[in-house]
Amino acid sequence: MATPPALVFSDLDGTLLDHHSYGHAPAAPALAALRARGIPLILASSKTAAEIAVLHAELGLGTAPAIVENGAGLWQPGEGSSQDASDYRRIRAALQALPAALRRPFTGFGDLGEKGIAIATGLPPEAARAAARRQHSEPGLWTGDDAGLLAFAAALAPQGITARRGGRFLTLSLGGTKAQMMAQVARRYGAPLTVALGDAPNDAEMIEAADLGVIVRNDHGTPLPPLDGEASGRVLRTALPGPAGWNAAILDFLKQLDRRGGARTDG
Structure with missing residues (x-):
């Protein structure tokens, strides 16, 4: 497996997906930019494997795994979903x-x-x-x-x-956390950089464990309190909520990555 320039781990509801509509249209430019650079997007959600499989296909995420049920499981495309409950x-x-x-x-x-x-x-x-x-x-x-x-x-x-x-x-x-699963997936890819985005307290560990953490503005639920990495700039907050904030954060990260010569563009 070739080592990508980075891995992006993302929560869904209120982060990549709109809190009310569950849509992700405002994030389309950033999604396309990740795809063009060969940077895998790893969904990390409390959703089930059955739910993730549908969105994974809709987003065209290829062979990238997904962290399911709040980090308690890891789903791999093509493996189906276990029936062990x-x-x-x-x-x-x-x-x-x-x-x-x-x-x-x-x-x-x-x-x-x-x-x-x-x-x-x-x-x-x-x-x-x-x-x-x-x-x-x-x-x-x-x-x-x-x-x-x-x-x-x-x-x-x-x-x-x-x-x-x-x-x-x-x-x-029961089982692992989003942060633990992120570390497992990162080892599998050997990626030099990890980026994690989320909007709620259950994303805090993952955001703090990443090389770059992004707190997406949350206008609807329990917001994240200040995190340790914010003072140093390793953890950022978006000005916009949901997929619009997600889009802006990813595009900004990719601009910085391109300046350092850390990304390839397909096509």
Whole structure:
């Protein structure tokens, strides 16, 4: 495998995809520029393999893998998706075993069902069905306060279940993190540079672990607090939200890369 000049890792909802429409049209120039330079785009999301496969094909991402279910799994094009949902069943069992007062503020996808997922996300029925096909994680709505969330997460932690806030949902997961999977993929490619973009707290580790981190402006959910790399300029914030901010950040990065002679252009 040839070593590309860089790898770009990106969250989806609220980052590459618009928070409301799930569209990515404003990012088209940057997507084309990455493709022309042979720079792989690695999707990193809480979405399932079934959901990612559709978007991966739509974006024409070729053989690039994708980080799924908040870092709990890695999907490779052509491999299909595993049907092993044992991790998901463990998470659901752990939820059911919690005291009612701790459990009550969390409504997971397993509680919502496909129709409820469609309502909560705005996804069409087929996409909601794909979102329900989980293997390693359980996103859901949290209606409690911060103190309750700390107690909820602490009760699940002994079983290896982590709770991370995304732009829209609180996701419970077993397995790795986005940052750990990013490191694994980067080793596979041997890339000299890693760029990571995200908009929510569950992206913080990945953004801080990259050579260049980009916090995409978040007008709709829990924003990211100041991160360590911001003072040195290793972590940047976009002026625009969603795919428009994503587009501007990637094009700016590519200009800098071109000045250093670190990219090739196909065609």
